[in-house]
Amino acid sequence: MTHAARVRLCEVGPRDGFQFERTPIDTATKVRALRELAAAGLPRIQATSFVHAGRVPQMADAEAVAEAVLGIPGPEWSALALNLRGVERALSAGFRCVDLSIATNESHARDNVGRTVEQGVDEAEVMLRAALDGGCRVQLGLQTVFGYAQTGDTPLELVTGIVRRFAGYPLESLSLADTTGRAGPEEIRRTVEAVAGAAPGVELVLHLHDTRGLGLVNIATAHALGVTRFDTAFGGLGGCPFIPGATGNVATEDACWLFERMGLHTGVDRSAVAQVSRRLSSVLGRPLPGRLWSLDA
Amino acid sequence: MTHAARVRLCEVGPRDGFQFERTPIDTATKVRALRELAAAGLPRIQATSFVHAGRVPQMADAEAVAEAVLGIPGPEWSALALNLRGVERALSAGFRCVDLSIATNESHARDNVGRTVEQGVDEAEVMLRAALDGGCRVQLGLQTVFGYAQTGDTPLELVTGIVRRFAGYPLESLSLADTTGRAGPEEIRRTVEAVAGAAPGVELVLHLHDTRGLGLVNIATAHALGVTRFDTAFGGLGGCPFIPGATGNVATEDACWLFERMGLHTGVDRSAVAQVSRRLSSVLGRPLPGRLWSLDA
Numbered sequence: 001m002t003h004a005a006r007v008r009l010c011e012v013g014p015r016d017g018f019q020f021e022r023t024p025i026d027t028a029t030k031v032r033a034l035r036e037l038a039a040a041g042l043p044r045i046q047a048t049s050f051v052h053a054g055r056v057p058q059m060a061d062a063e064a065v066a067e068a069v070l071g072i073p074g075p076e077w078s079a080l081a082l083n084l085r086g087v088e089r090a091l092s093a094g095f096r097c098v099d100l101s102i103a104t105n106e107s108h109a110r111d112n113v114g115r116t117v118e119q120g121v122d123e124a125e126v127m128l129r130a131a132l133d134g135g136c137r138v139q140l141g142l143q144t145v146f147g148y149a150q151t152g153d154t155p156l157e158l159v160t161g162i163v164r165r166f167a168g169y170p171l172e173s174l175s176l177a178d179t180t181g182r183a184g185p186e187e188i189r190r191t192v193e194a195v196a197g198a199a200p201g202v203e204l205v206l207h208l209h210d211t212r213g214l215g216l217v218n219i220a221t222a223h224a225l226g227v228t229r230f231d232t233a234f235g236g237l238g239g240c241p242f243i244p245g246a247t248g249n250v251a252t253e254d255a256c257w258l259f260e261r262m263g264l265h266t267g268v269d270r271s272a273v274a275q276v277s278r279r280l281s282s283v284l285g286r287p288l289p290g291r292l293w294s295l296d297a
Numbered sequence: 298m299t300h301a302a303r304v305r306l307c308e309v310g311p312r313d314g315f316q317f318e319r320t321p322i323d324t325a326t327k328v329r330a331l332r333e334l335a336a337a338g339l340p341r342i343q344a345t346s347f348v349h350a351g352r353v354p355q356m357a358d359a360e361a362v363a364e365a366v367l368g369i370p371g372p373e374w375s376a377l378a379l380n381l382r383g384v385e386r387a388l389s390a391g392f393r394c395v396d397l398s399i400a401t402n403e404s405h406a407r408d409n410v411g412r413t414v415e416q417g418v419d420e421a422e423v424m425l426r427a428a429l430d431g432g433c434r435v436q437l438g439l440q441t442v443f444g445y446a447q448t449g450d451t452p453l454e455l456v457t458g459i460v461r462r463f464a465g466y467p468l469e470s471l472s473l474a475d476t477t478g479r480a481g482p483e484e485i486r487r488t489v490e491a492v493a494g495a496a497p498g499v500e501l502v503l504h505l506h507d508t509r510g511l512g513l514v515n516i517a518t519a520h521a522l523g524v525t526r527f528d529t530a531f532g533g534l535g536g537c538p539f540i541p542g543a544t545g546n547v548a549t550e551d552a553c554w555l556f557e558r559m560g561l562h563t564g565v566d567r568s569a570v571a572q573v574s575r576r577l578s579s580v581l582g583r584p585l586p587g588r589l590w591s592l593d594a
Contacts, residue, residue: 151558184558185517213551213588214558217513220482247588254510261448261481261511291510291544 007264008229010044010205011037011252014065015080017237018058019049023284027061031068033276037234038074040272042252045069046099046231049080050089066093078139087127091134097172098131100124101141104159105148108179121162128169137172141207145176145191146183156191160198167199173229174202178218181211181247185221192225207231208250209238210289215250216258223262230255235277236290251290253277304561305526307341307502308334308549311362312377314534315355316346320581324358328365330573334531335371337569339549342366343396343528346377347386363390375436384424388431394469395428397421398438401456402445405476418459425466434469438504442473442488443480453488457495464496470526471499475515478508478544482518489522504528505547506535507586512547513555520559527552532574533587548587550574 014034018025030048037045047069053060062079070077070093078097081087090098102117102124103109109117124140131138142162147153163174176195183191188206196204206222208215208230219230232255238248256270270292277293287294311331315322327345334342344366350357359376367374367390375394378384387395399414399421400406406414421437428435439459444450460471473492480488485503493501503519505512505527516527529552535545553567567589574590584591 184555186558186560211588212554212592213513213548214555216510217517217555220514220517251510257509258481258511258514261483263483291508295509 005264006228007223007259007266008043009252009255009266009268010046010078010229010231011042011075011234012046012207012231012249013037013233013235013237013252015046015049015059016231016249017233017235019056020239021058021284025058025283027064027068029283030061030065033234033280034065034069035072036272036276038069038072040276041266041268042075042273043267044076044078044097046078046080049082050086050093051080051082062089063093066095070094081127081131083123084127084130087130087134091131091136096136097139098136099139099141099175100127100131101143101177102162103144104142104162105144105154107153108144108148117158117162121165125166128166132170138169139173139175139205140166140171141175141177143177144179146178146187148180148182151182151184151187156194159191160194163195163198167202171202173205174199175205175207175231177207178209181209181215183208183218184214185217188218188221189225192222192227196226203229205229205231210236210247210250211239216254219250219255220258220262223264234273234290235280235288235293237277237280237288239289247289251277251288251293253292254290257292302561303525304520304556304563305340306549306552306563306565307343307375307526307528308339308372308531309343309504309528309546310334310530310532310534310549312343312346312356313528313546314530314532316353317536318355318581322355322580324361324365326580327358327362330531330577331362331366332369333569333573335366335369337573338563338565339372339570340564341373341375341394343375343377346379347383347390348377348379359386360390363392367391378424378428380420381424381427384427384431388428388433393433394436395433396436396438396472397424397428398440398474399459400441401439401459402441402451404450405441405445414455414459418462422463425463429467435466436470436472436502437463437468438472438474440474441476443475443484445477445479448479448481448484453491456488457491460492460495464499468496468499470502471496472502472504472528474504475506478506478512480505480515481511482514485515485518486522489519489524500526502526502528507533507544507547508536513551516547516552517555517559520561531570531587532577532585532590534574534577534585536586544586548574548585548590550589551587554589
């Protein structure tokens with residue numbers, strides 16, 4: 001098997017999926033899902049985020065989740081942090097992989113956290129240093145890289161400028177997010193090539209939402225360009241409950257099916273993932289947006 | 298604009314979508330949708346099918362639908378026929394484009410119509426001659442080309458054998474259907490190349506179901522191979538109510554969005570299509586499986 005024949009998925013459903021669900025999900029339910037996703041062979045799982053419990057009540061049990069799962073062998077366990085306090089909590093909780101996330105679009109930065117992109121970048125650099133000093137591997141994530149309110153409304157030079165600023169740090173990986181599901185194959189191609197040029201040797205990860213149905217097309221496009229790491233969420237969980245019809249991340253089991261059909265190996269048991277999706281669909285009381293979860297095969 | 302920059306969609310929702318809906322859809326609702334889909338710029342619309350009303354009650358009004366829509370300018374209007382009686386009814390109703398459809402998988406042929414593939418092919422040849430004698434342009438469709446119960450369980454030599462048998466007829470086009478949504482990019486590539494080799498010069502159409510989420514990936518793959526005609530259904534209507542979670546055709550508006558992002562032209566106003574989808578979602582009392590229909594853009 002050549003390197004390109006192997007694809008590495010990071011399961012983000014327990015964080016990006018659970019975070020905005022209206023139905024409260026108790027810690028035991030989360031831990032059971034995380035345990036089963038680990039057993040399904042996911043090589044990396046973003047287990048939780050250390051964010052303000054007032055803003056994201058679903059993530060208030062981050063420390064409890066960490067305590068329950070960090071000893072489970074198999075996956076690389078990561079946690080998301082959005083400020084220095086979050087990094088410190090992730091370190092204290094025992095995470096060795098921390099995922100940071102930076103706004104790249106001025107309107108998004110203003111709407112979402114009330115500050116400029118530059119202010120966010122400055123803070124991320126402080127966070128990055130703290131995480132590295134704490135002995136962590138750090139994935140740096142860039143949000144809305146392919147657009148926020150419109151496809152392409154995040155200037156690519158701004159993205160590559162941020163990438164260049166961090167290229168000298170020993171990053172574990174660099175993640176590019178299509179937060180609002182606006183990218184198509186051309187945007188993927190242009191952006192991946194520009195970012196790879198701005199940070200040679202840094203491993204790229206794509207975090208794609210399937211809001212407009214192009215998630216798997218974009219994954220296939222990125223794979224053809226040499227990208228082998230992707231974030232996905234079981235059942236296609238994620239998205240935003242405040243945007244009607246806005247669906248979530250690319251579904252883990254659907255991505256596994258695509259890669260199988262392409263003759264590639266994920267090492268993930270997609271039927272086991274689909275079983276997690278079916279149970280969580282019952283817990284949440286609604287169908288999930290992915291395709292395969294509700295089918296037997 | 299080069300030839301390859303133009304893509305031609307055939308809207309099949311009014312037939313492949315409506316046919317198995319449990320909620321009865323009255324003729325006026327169908328005709329309004331057909332009128333609006335024509336106004337949205339769809340270059341070809343499969344308006345109805347001439348099949349046994351006892352088996353497919355939703356299509357019992359085929360003649361009434363034909364009378365209401367055949368005078369509407371813009372699209373090429375086609376109808377599906379599955380036996381000689383259907384061809385005769387389509388001709389009498391005034392259709393100039395008839396779509397025929399042949400089973401290619403023995404298990405599917407047995408389960409679906411209780412006969413062999415060979416018997417179906419023989420009957421299709423009689424139907425084809427009748428349609429050509431009646432002055433019609435004929436699209437020949439092959440079902441479950443990429444598999445029925447499993448991906449790849451329809452032998453490709455059987456498919457190309459059928460194609461060769463009909464290659465001498467003046468077909469308007471040849472349609473390859475992924476009826477159960479089992480194809481991936483490799484199956485698309487292998488099959489399109491083999492069929493194009495077996496019927497040089499015949500225009501290929503792909504009719505892809507999105508059951509397992511790869512509809513748009515497969516369309517992009519086929520387009521890269523030179524295929525420029527695709528069947529799609531507004532809102533992603535279609536699928537089978539007897540297979541839980543089995544979603545329908547690739548959604549017309551989602552395909553338009555993909556092609557837009559690829560810099561290609563469909564001539565279709567996808568917002569107008571999405572509006573039809575939203576109204577029909579209300580009529581049917583359920584969300585449709587496509588992505589874009591429920592979003593504003």
